[in-house]
Amino acid sequence: MTPFSLTRVALAACTTLSALALVPAAQAAELRSAEIHPDNYPTTQAVRHMGELIKERTQGRITIKVYSGGSLGSENDSIEQVKLGALAMTRVNSAAMHNICELTRVPSLPFLFRSTEHLHKALDSEVGEQLLRGCEKAGFVGLAWYDSGSRSIYSRSKLVKTPADVKGMKIRVQQSDLAVAMVEAMGANATPMPLGEVYTGLKTGLIDAAENNLPSYDSTRHFEAAKYMSMTEHTMTPEILVFSKRQWDKLPEADQKIIRDAAKESVPYMRKLWAEREQVSKAAVEKGGAQLGEVDKASFQAAMKPVYDRFVNTPETKELVSRIQAVK
Structure with a gap:
């Protein structure tokens, strides 16, 4: 990590740790999430959708603020901040987790999936859950898999x-x-x-x-x-949504369930946006030469x-x- 990135991590830690101390359960909290893609990107929109579900189900007590466009650094920077507990969560391509959580290498293997349908069925199964659980020993709670196309x-x-x-x-x-x-x-x-x-x-x-x-x-x-x-x-290679285990362990079980359920429910929303975006992007790049x-x-x-x-x-x-x- 560069000195500039380390400074960002330190600043993020100072400004967010107090906001993320989620005890007692009735205390309002803003969960901060990092994203390298812009506001209109499917993953960014999906995490914001997840935040809307959480806000509704906690009557506004828990919200998500998404820092998009790489404003908190690279994917590696955001992973480090989540591990430290300076950020609540981040969405990264699972390749960024390979050297931290070895099981994330499995869905990144070349030519493993026969089709998008095969990818979805596999990641929605117990295999996908086992892969997510594999990140806990590294300090991350795996919440969901998002699409990243081919x-x-x-x-x-x-x-x-x-x-x-x-x-x-x-x-x-x-x-x-x-x-x-x-x-x-x-x-x-x-x-x-x-x-x-x-x-x-x-x-x-x-x-x-x-x-x-x-x-x-x-x-x-x-x-x-x-x-x-x-x-x-x-x-x-799919995207993975991970939560800081340091912050997760401070949450009451009821709030953990709300967050996990909202993450799962954001998956079909993201997939729909992704499929639409692929077609738009194909037309855009061809138009661009x-x-x-x-x-x-x-x-x-x-x-x-x-x-x-x-x-x-x-x-x-x-x-x-x-x-x-x-x-x-």
Whole structure:
């Protein structure tokens, strides 16, 4: 974490800890939540919807204030603030949790999910709950899974069809060892960096390409710097909504239930917004000059064996992968 980020964490801690001491139950509380995406992004709107449900069910006693647009720092910054108890919760891509909560790597495995429907069924099942529970020992209460669509590669110079076409490319990935291993298995050079640095990296040629979903490709304006998006759809890494265990343990059980139920009920709301946003974003990037092309997915999938060998290497992860693959 940078000195600037540490300062933000310290300031957030000073200003929020008193507001988040939720004892006794009758005391009003404002739960503060961090979000790197803008106000109109589906995840931001979903957390605000969750807040509306909580406010209604507590007669205004508990509310959520969402700090959007990365105003409290990067996803890694917000995760640290939640762990410290300086923030109540945050919504992050689950890749940001990989090195903190190892089970979050499972739904990020390449080509694990056959379709969006398969993803939803798996994450709505006991498997999804088991994955969320896996974060508690790290200091986080997993509340819900949100959609993040499928991630594809976009390049400054060309459309790609097979792994041979990305060989030697410098591709930005999320700051996750799994993401690095996946791109390296394709033959490219993985370059981890925060999302906020990617536009400049593409513009200056520091990186040749990046990978993300269509709404992020649109909202970050990356299509202006990398006009060629190849629909590899290599992962469907979901978003995760996590609550600070330090703050959670101060809550009465009745309030915990209200918050957890509201989080679950925000999921279908988010999915509807996401599906709509994907179509809007596809039209927007194409209008902005982006070219979207199909790829030979089988060739990319065949390159992923080393990734599975490395990350699906315990009885628990093997069982979870098998159970996900068995979901019909």
